[in-house]
Amino acid sequence: MTEQKTDWNDIHVAFQVANHGTLSAAAEALGVHHSTVLRRVNALEKRLGTRLFHRHPRGYTPTEAGMLLTQVAENTQAGFDRLLGKLQGTDTQLSGTLVVTTVNSMISNLMPMLAEFQQLYPQVRLEYAADSRIMKLEYGEAHVSIRPGTRPTDPDYVVQRLAEGAASIYADDAYIAQHGLMESLDDIEGHRFIRTVAPYSMIAFMEWMNKTVPDSQISLRVNDLMGFIPAIRAGFGAAPLPCWMASTDPSLKPLITPPPEWTGPMWLVTHVDLHRSSKVQAFTQFLKQRIQQEQSRLMGLPPSQSQKDTP
Numbered sequence: 001m002t003e004q005k006t007d008w009n010d011i012h013v014a015f016q017v018a019n020h021g022t023l024s025a026a027a028e029a030l031g032v033h034h035s036t037v038l039r040r041v042n043a044l045e046k047r048l049g050t051r052l053f054h055r056h057p058r059g060y061t062p063t064e065a066g067m068l069l070t071q072v073a074e075n076t077q078a079g080f081d082r083l084l085g086k087l088q089g090t091d092t093q094l095s096g097t098l099v100v101t102t103v104n105s106m107i108s109n110l111m112p113m114l115a116e117f118q119q120l121y122p123q124v125r126l127e128y129a130a131d132s133r134i135m136k137l138e139y140g141e142a143h144v145s146i147r148p149g150t151r152p153t154d155p156d157y158v159v160q161r162l163a164e165g166a167a168s169i170y171a172d173d174a175y176i177a178q179h180g181l182m183e184s185l186d187d188i189e190g191h192r193f194i195r196t197v198a199p200y201s202m203i204a205f206m207e208w209m210n211k212t213v214p215d216s217q218i219s220l221r222v223n224d225l226m227g228f229i230p231a232i233r234a235g236f237g238a239a240p241l242p243c244w245m246a247s248t249d250p251s252l253k254p255l256i257t258p259p260p261e262w263t264g265p266m267w268l269v270t271h272v273d274l275h276r277s278s279k280v281q282a283f284t285q286f287l288k289q290r291i292q293q294e295q296s297r298l299m300g301l302p303p304s305q306s307q308k309d310t311p
Helices: 008-020 023-030 034-048 064-088 104-120 173-179 204-212 225-233 278-293
Strands: 053-056 059-062 096-102 124-130 144-148 157-165 167-171 193-196 218-222 239-242 264-271
Touching (some): 008 023, 008 053, 008 059, 008 064, 059 064, 096 104, 096 278, 104 124, 104 225, 104 278, 124 278, 144 278, 157 278, 167 173, 167 204, 193 204, 193 225, 193 239, 204 239, 218 225, 225 239, 264 278
Parallel strands (some): 096 124, 096 144, 193 218
Antiparallel strands (some): 053 059, 144 264, 167 239
16 A cells, blocks of 8 residues: 555545445446446455455445545545635635525515625626525535524634514404404414414524414414415415515514514624635625615614624
Protein backbone atom coordinates (compact mmCIF):
# COMPACT_ATOMS: atom_id res chain seq x y z
CA MET A 1 0.00 0.00 0.00
CA THR A 2 2.87 2.37 0.73
CA GLU A 3 4.19 1.88 -2.81
CA GLN A 4 0.93 2.82 -4.52
CA LYS A 5 -1.24 5.90 -4.41
CA THR A 6 -4.81 5.22 -3.32
CA ASP A 7 -7.45 6.29 -5.82
CA TRP A 8 -9.94 8.42 -3.86
CA ASN A 9 -12.61 7.49 -6.38
CA ASP A 10 -12.32 3.87 -5.21
CA ILE A 11 -12.87 4.97 -1.61
CA HIS A 12 -15.89 7.02 -2.64
CA VAL A 13 -17.32 4.01 -4.49
CA ALA A 14 -16.81 1.78 -1.43
CA PHE A 15 -18.45 4.46 0.72
CA GLN A 16 -21.53 4.41 -1.53
CA VAL A 17 -21.72 0.60 -1.39
CA ALA A 18 -21.63 0.75 2.42
CA ASN A 19 -24.36 3.41 2.43
CA HIS A 20 -26.69 1.68 -0.04
CA GLY A 21 -26.01 -1.96 0.79
CA THR A 22 -25.95 -3.30 -2.78
CA LEU A 23 -23.81 -2.86 -5.88
CA SER A 24 -26.81 -1.91 -8.02
CA ALA A 25 -28.04 0.79 -5.61
CA ALA A 26 -24.55 2.25 -5.31
CA ALA A 27 -24.14 2.16 -9.10
CA GLU A 28 -27.43 4.03 -9.55
CA ALA A 29 -26.37 6.69 -7.04
CA LEU A 30 -23.01 7.09 -8.79
CA GLY A 31 -24.43 6.96 -12.30
CA VAL A 32 -22.23 4.06 -13.42
CA HIS A 33 -22.67 0.37 -14.30
CA HIS A 34 -22.70 -2.09 -11.39
CA SER A 35 -19.72 -3.93 -12.92
CA THR A 36 -17.70 -0.72 -12.50
CA VAL A 37 -18.60 -0.62 -8.83
CA LEU A 38 -17.61 -4.27 -8.38
CA ARG A 39 -14.29 -3.74 -10.16
CA ARG A 40 -13.38 -0.72 -8.03
CA VAL A 41 -14.31 -2.42 -4.75
CA ASN A 42 -12.27 -5.51 -5.67
CA ALA A 43 -9.32 -3.34 -6.70
CA LEU A 44 -9.44 -1.39 -3.42
CA GLU A 45 -9.61 -4.57 -1.32
CA LYS A 46 -6.66 -6.01 -3.25
CA ARG A 47 -4.63 -2.85 -2.76
CA LEU A 48 -5.42 -2.71 0.97
CA GLY A 49 -4.95 -6.44 1.46
CA THR A 50 -8.16 -6.78 3.46
CA ARG A 51 -11.85 -7.51 2.99
CA LEU A 52 -14.08 -4.44 3.26
CA PHE A 53 -17.42 -6.21 2.81
CA HIS A 54 -19.18 -9.44 3.66
CA ARG A 55 -20.93 -10.66 0.48
CA HIS A 56 -24.34 -12.29 0.92
CA PRO A 57 -27.46 -12.76 -1.25
CA ARG A 58 -29.11 -9.62 0.13
CA GLY A 59 -26.14 -7.35 -0.56
CA TYR A 60 -22.92 -6.08 0.97
CA THR A 61 -22.30 -5.52 4.70
CA PRO A 62 -19.13 -3.72 5.85
CA THR A 63 -16.52 -5.70 7.75
CA GLU A 64 -14.72 -4.08 10.67
CA ALA A 65 -12.20 -2.65 8.20
CA GLY A 66 -15.06 -1.52 5.96
CA MET A 67 -16.75 0.29 8.84
CA LEU A 68 -13.51 2.10 9.65
CA LEU A 69 -13.12 3.19 6.03
CA THR A 70 -16.78 4.28 5.89
CA GLN A 71 -16.44 6.45 9.00
CA VAL A 72 -13.37 8.22 7.64
CA ALA A 73 -14.98 8.63 4.21
CA GLU A 74 -18.12 10.07 5.78
CA ASN A 75 -16.09 12.64 7.73
CA THR A 76 -14.16 13.49 4.57
CA GLN A 77 -17.40 13.94 2.60
CA ALA A 78 -18.77 16.24 5.31
CA GLY A 79 -15.56 18.26 5.15
CA PHE A 80 -15.88 18.61 1.38
CA ASP A 81 -19.50 19.71 1.75
CA ARG A 82 -18.52 22.40 4.27
CA LEU A 83 -15.70 23.55 1.99
CA LEU A 84 -18.05 23.88 -0.97
CA GLY A 85 -20.48 25.85 1.17
CA LYS A 86 -17.70 28.26 2.13
CA LEU A 87 -16.44 28.60 -1.44
CA GLN A 88 -19.94 29.50 -2.61
CA GLY A 89 -19.90 32.50 -0.30
CA THR A 90 -16.49 33.92 -1.16
CA ASP A 91 -17.58 35.98 -4.15
CA THR A 92 -17.09 39.72 -3.83
CA GLN A 93 -19.38 40.60 -6.72
CA LEU A 94 -23.15 40.89 -6.54
CA SER A 95 -23.68 37.87 -8.77
CA GLY A 96 -24.15 34.12 -8.60
CA THR A 97 -26.83 32.09 -6.84
CA LEU A 98 -28.46 33.06 -3.55
CA VAL A 99 -30.58 30.38 -1.85
CA VAL A 100 -33.23 31.63 0.60
CA THR A 101 -35.06 29.12 2.79
CA THR A 102 -38.07 29.50 5.06
CA VAL A 103 -41.30 27.74 6.04
CA ASN A 104 -43.71 27.19 3.15
CA SER A 105 -46.44 29.39 4.68
CA MET A 106 -44.36 32.54 4.04
CA ILE A 107 -44.23 32.19 0.26
CA SER A 108 -47.05 34.68 -0.46
CA ASN A 109 -45.42 37.36 1.70
CA LEU A 110 -41.83 36.92 0.60
CA MET A 111 -42.23 36.38 -3.13
CA PRO A 112 -42.96 40.05 -3.95
CA MET A 113 -39.90 41.06 -1.92
CA LEU A 114 -37.72 38.56 -3.77
CA ALA A 115 -38.95 40.05 -7.04
CA GLU A 116 -38.02 43.55 -5.84
CA PHE A 117 -34.57 42.37 -4.80
CA GLN A 118 -33.88 40.79 -8.17
CA GLN A 119 -34.90 44.00 -9.92
CA LEU A 120 -32.28 45.80 -7.84
CA TYR A 121 -29.62 43.10 -8.37
CA PRO A 122 -30.41 41.32 -11.66
CA GLN A 123 -27.08 39.45 -11.68
CA VAL A 124 -28.07 37.50 -8.55
CA ARG A 125 -29.93 34.27 -9.33
CA LEU A 126 -32.44 33.59 -6.57
CA GLU A 127 -33.54 30.17 -5.38
CA TYR A 128 -36.46 29.95 -2.95
CA ALA A 129 -36.51 26.77 -0.83
CA ALA A 130 -39.67 26.59 1.28
CA ASP A 131 -39.26 23.62 3.60
CA SER A 132 -40.31 22.59 7.10
CA ARG A 133 -36.91 20.88 7.39
CA ILE A 134 -34.20 23.07 8.88
CA MET A 135 -31.66 23.31 6.06
CA LYS A 136 -27.97 23.11 6.99
CA LEU A 137 -26.35 26.44 6.18
CA GLU A 138 -22.90 25.05 6.99
CA TYR A 139 -23.23 22.59 4.09
CA GLY A 140 -24.27 25.28 1.64
CA GLU A 141 -27.88 24.02 1.39
CA ALA A 142 -28.97 27.65 1.74
CA HIS A 143 -27.37 31.05 2.24
CA VAL A 144 -30.13 32.81 4.19
CA SER A 145 -32.78 31.26 6.44
CA ILE A 146 -35.92 32.99 7.73
CA ARG A 147 -37.42 31.06 10.63
CA PRO A 148 -40.21 31.64 13.16
CA GLY A 149 -40.12 30.15 16.64
CA THR A 150 -37.20 29.30 18.89
CA ARG A 151 -33.93 31.17 18.37
CA PRO A 152 -31.39 28.97 16.51
CA THR A 153 -28.47 28.08 18.78
CA ASP A 154 -25.81 26.79 16.37
CA PRO A 155 -22.57 28.59 17.38
CA ASP A 156 -21.58 29.08 13.71
CA TYR A 157 -24.83 30.88 12.84
CA VAL A 158 -25.30 34.65 12.78
CA VAL A 159 -28.81 35.18 14.14
CA GLN A 160 -30.76 38.43 13.91
CA ARG A 161 -34.23 39.12 15.27
CA LEU A 162 -36.09 40.11 12.11
CA ALA A 163 -39.56 40.84 13.53
CA GLU A 164 -42.22 39.89 16.03
CA GLY A 165 -45.09 37.90 14.54
CA ALA A 166 -48.58 37.99 16.01
CA ALA A 167 -51.40 35.52 15.39
CA SER A 168 -55.18 35.46 15.74
CA ILE A 169 -58.22 33.39 14.80
CA TYR A 170 -59.57 34.23 11.36
CA ALA A 171 -62.78 33.65 9.42
CA ASP A 172 -64.62 35.26 6.51
CA ASP A 173 -67.60 37.62 6.58
CA ALA A 174 -70.14 34.85 5.99
CA TYR A 175 -68.88 32.89 8.98
CA ILE A 176 -68.84 35.98 11.23
CA ALA A 177 -72.40 36.88 10.19
CA GLN A 178 -73.58 33.42 11.28
CA HIS A 179 -71.39 32.71 14.32
CA GLY A 180 -70.21 36.13 15.51
CA LEU A 181 -66.86 37.17 16.96
CA MET A 182 -65.08 35.72 20.01
CA GLU A 183 -64.72 37.64 23.25
CA SER A 184 -61.70 35.62 24.39
CA LEU A 185 -59.80 32.40 23.69
CA ASP A 186 -62.23 30.60 26.00
CA ASP A 187 -65.27 31.79 24.03
CA ILE A 188 -65.46 28.84 21.63
CA GLU A 189 -69.06 27.71 22.12
CA GLY A 190 -70.99 27.64 18.85
CA HIS A 191 -67.86 27.97 16.71
CA ARG A 192 -66.44 25.54 14.15
CA PHE A 193 -62.71 25.23 13.63
CA ILE A 194 -60.16 23.95 11.15
CA ARG A 195 -56.99 22.31 12.43
CA THR A 196 -54.04 20.32 11.16
CA VAL A 197 -53.76 16.54 11.13
CA ALA A 198 -50.49 16.66 13.11
CA PRO A 199 -50.72 18.44 16.48
CA TYR A 200 -47.85 20.97 15.88
CA SER A 201 -47.63 21.55 19.62
CA MET A 202 -44.54 23.75 19.20
CA ILE A 203 -46.75 26.52 17.76
CA ALA A 204 -48.58 28.48 20.48
CA PHE A 205 -51.91 28.79 18.68
CA MET A 206 -51.91 25.12 17.68
CA GLU A 207 -51.16 24.11 21.27
CA TRP A 208 -54.18 26.20 22.32
CA MET A 209 -56.34 24.39 19.78
CA ASN A 210 -55.09 20.97 20.91
CA LYS A 211 -55.94 21.72 24.55
CA THR A 212 -59.08 23.84 24.18
CA VAL A 213 -61.12 22.88 21.12
CA PRO A 214 -62.93 19.51 21.36
CA ASP A 215 -63.01 17.18 18.36
CA SER A 216 -66.76 17.75 18.05
CA GLN A 217 -66.06 21.36 16.97
CA ILE A 218 -63.41 20.45 14.39
CA SER A 219 -65.09 20.58 10.96
CA LEU A 220 -61.97 19.83 8.88
CA ARG A 221 -58.39 18.65 9.30
CA VAL A 222 -55.74 19.67 6.76
CA ASN A 223 -52.12 18.68 6.22
CA ASP A 224 -50.52 21.99 7.26
CA LEU A 225 -51.17 25.70 7.69
CA MET A 226 -51.23 26.25 3.94
CA GLY A 227 -54.63 24.55 3.88
CA PHE A 228 -56.24 26.92 6.41
CA ILE A 229 -57.01 29.85 4.10
CA PRO A 230 -58.64 27.80 1.29
CA ALA A 231 -60.65 25.92 3.94
CA ILE A 232 -61.86 29.18 5.51
CA ARG A 233 -62.88 30.51 2.10
CA ALA A 234 -64.72 27.25 1.39
CA GLY A 235 -66.85 27.74 4.52
CA PHE A 236 -65.48 25.05 6.82
CA GLY A 237 -65.06 27.42 9.76
CA ALA A 238 -62.44 29.51 11.56
CA ALA A 239 -58.73 28.83 12.00
CA PRO A 240 -55.75 30.34 13.82
CA LEU A 241 -53.19 31.99 11.54
CA PRO A 242 -50.11 34.19 11.78
CA CYS A 243 -51.21 37.76 11.02
CA TRP A 244 -48.59 38.08 8.26
CA MET A 245 -50.07 35.02 6.57
CA ALA A 246 -53.69 36.17 6.92
CA SER A 247 -52.78 39.62 5.57
CA THR A 248 -52.38 38.15 2.07
CA ASP A 249 -56.16 37.60 1.83
CA PRO A 250 -58.35 40.69 2.44
CA SER A 251 -61.44 38.49 2.88
CA LEU A 252 -60.13 37.15 6.20
CA LYS A 253 -61.15 38.93 9.41
CA PRO A 254 -59.84 38.32 12.95
CA LEU A 255 -62.34 37.02 15.49
CA ILE A 256 -60.30 38.37 18.43
CA THR A 257 -57.44 40.80 19.06
CA PRO A 258 -54.14 38.91 18.66
CA PRO A 259 -53.40 37.33 22.07
CA PRO A 260 -50.02 38.48 23.46
CA GLU A 261 -49.06 34.88 24.25
CA TRP A 262 -49.33 34.02 20.56
CA THR A 263 -46.67 36.56 19.56
CA GLY A 264 -43.35 35.03 18.57
CA PRO A 265 -40.05 36.12 16.98
CA MET A 266 -38.98 35.74 13.37
CA TRP A 267 -35.26 35.08 12.93
CA LEU A 268 -32.93 35.97 10.07
CA VAL A 269 -30.13 33.39 10.01
CA THR A 270 -26.87 33.19 8.05
CA HIS A 271 -23.68 31.18 8.46
CA VAL A 272 -20.63 33.00 9.82
CA ASP A 273 -18.55 31.96 6.79
CA LEU A 274 -21.10 33.41 4.35
CA HIS A 275 -22.45 36.32 6.36
CA ARG A 276 -20.01 38.94 5.01
CA SER A 277 -20.28 37.95 1.35
CA SER A 278 -21.61 40.75 -0.85
CA LYS A 279 -24.79 39.04 -1.99
CA VAL A 280 -25.77 37.88 1.51
CA GLN A 281 -25.15 41.34 2.95
CA ALA A 282 -27.14 42.97 0.15
CA PHE A 283 -30.09 40.64 0.64
CA THR A 284 -30.22 40.73 4.45
CA GLN A 285 -30.02 44.53 4.53
CA PHE A 286 -32.73 44.78 1.88
CA LEU A 287 -34.98 42.30 3.68
CA LYS A 288 -34.64 43.99 7.08
CA GLN A 289 -35.53 47.35 5.55
CA ARG A 290 -38.54 45.96 3.67
CA ILE A 291 -39.84 44.06 6.70
CA GLN A 292 -39.61 47.21 8.82
CA GLN A 293 -41.38 49.27 6.16
CA GLU A 294 -44.30 46.84 5.92
CA GLN A 295 -44.30 45.49 9.49
CA SER A 296 -47.86 46.44 10.32
CA ARG A 297 -49.18 44.75 7.15
CA LEU A 298 -46.89 41.74 7.15
CA MET A 299 -46.49 40.82 10.80
CA GLY A 300 -49.35 42.57 12.55
CA LEU A 301 -47.11 44.34 15.09
CA PRO A 302 -44.71 47.33 15.17
CA PRO A 303 -41.12 46.65 14.02
CA SER A 304 -38.79 44.91 16.42
CA GLN A 305 -36.58 47.39 18.25
CA SER A 306 -33.82 44.84 18.74
CA GLN A 307 -31.22 44.59 16.02
CA LYS A 308 -28.42 43.72 18.44
CA ASP A 309 -28.31 39.98 17.92
CA THR A 310 -25.68 40.12 15.22
CA PRO A 311 -22.25 41.64 14.65
